Amino acid sequence: MFIAPMLLETSKHAFDHADYIFEPKFDGFRAILSVKQGMTTIYTRHQTVVTERFSELLNGSISDDVILDGEIVCYDPETRNVDFELVMNRFSTKHPEKVKHKSRSLPCSFMAFDVLYYQGKDLRRLPLSERKTVLDNVLEDHDFIHQTPYVVGEGKKLFKTIQTANMEGICAKLFNSPYQSRRSPNWRKIINWKHTEIYLTGYLKTPAFGWLAAIKTNNRLKPVGIIEHGPSRTERQSFYQAAEPLVTDEDSKTVHLKPAIRAKVKFRNWTRKSMLRSPVFEEFIL
Structure with missing residues (x-):
């Protein structure tokens, strides 16, 4: 099942605010991961099904009857830095044998930052703080599906860390915000230009x-x-x-x-x- 993602507005500068959480912005592509009756489906933000291109995300334990929002990323095998060109390389790979080879030589990860549906319940009206608590319980040990870390209130400090690490930027999200399938000022991105x-x-x-x-x-x-x-x-x-x-x-x-x-x-x-x-x-x- 596909749910259109909540999109971010842009802020020019990092900020601190006690009502916000701040997450690293991983340089990959947005994806919705749905598990229904034991079957995983991966969608892009435009509802294109790309499940078979990322076979490594289909193996391992993850709770059934769940819809996750997140980012698919790829790490450079040498530097261990997130690399946008490499994830686009994986995205464009469709032949089953090539996908099988690259899933081992150039594996991707799904960095989950929200849970929209779980065990028969639509969670989108809940505040983000409660959805984060559910997400803590949803993700079990998995080699390629992880929860995006976050901090509360201290956006400037996180942004400095992101700059030092040469990462893409940060996301600022109002901690009591519901999930809305549109662009919203409750979610913002600050790019490390x-x-x-x-x-x-x-x-x-x-x-x-x-x-x-x-x-x-x-x-x-x-x-x-x-x-x-x-x-x-x-x-x-x-x-x-x-x-x-x-x-x-x-x-x-x-x-x-x-x-x-x-x-x-x-x-x-x-x-x-x-x-x-x-x-x-x-x-x-x-």
């Missing part, structure tokens, strides 16, 4: 929007991605006015520029191919 300076070396032609980004390494420009989010209408207009005399060439999709416009961007992390993941424009460097 990275920041860097880039050159804007071109742009995509309409109708698409995107600015080509590059960084200078050893006196050479290296492409690092496309900026698709962040600038206001005024900032876009300013960019195109400044770009007009800088055009060097173009093709059917892209206009290329001399590297004269610089900007600050924030991004989630560097990918394995040294590209910016989810870059967002912040401001021009004058």
Whole structure:
């Protein structure tokens, strides 16, 4: 059985508050895990069934007649850090033999942070504090299904720990909040953004929007991605006015520029191919 997940709004800064719990935000993908009559079904947040792609989550003991909300993550075998690219690698693997091999060589974990249904009872109207108590009793020993840890009140301290560990961020959740299948200010995410300076070396032609980004390494420009989010209408207009005399060439999709416009961007992390993941424009460097 699928239940649409409760989504988080964004807060710019970590905060302390006695009415909130704070959890690490694991860099994976959201999933609903349902166990009915001994059969486990795993859904994405958009209700796509991905059960057979994560066979390691089907083995072991977990309470029957339960629906859990959580995040599927994958740990780098060498660094033991959560790695988004690796979990996406697993997500895209569908062939049964390849899934079987990767479930051993690159296993995933389900980090449960909420329980929505248990033993015939819909728990969504209960406050989060009571659902957490139920969750404590639901999860038995399992190699790949774990409860997400949390602290009460001390969001700033946890966020500093997350920054030191180079993790994705934290979630702040009102401890008396019911579960609502929509985006709610009762649940918030604070992202551990990275920041860097880039050159804007071109742009995509309409109708698409995107600015080509590059960084200078050893006196050479290296492409690092496309900026698709962040600038206001005024900032876009300013960019195109400044770009007009800088055009060097173009093709059917892209206009290329001399590297004269610089900007600050924030991004989630560097990918394995040294590209910016989810870059967002912040401001021009004058």
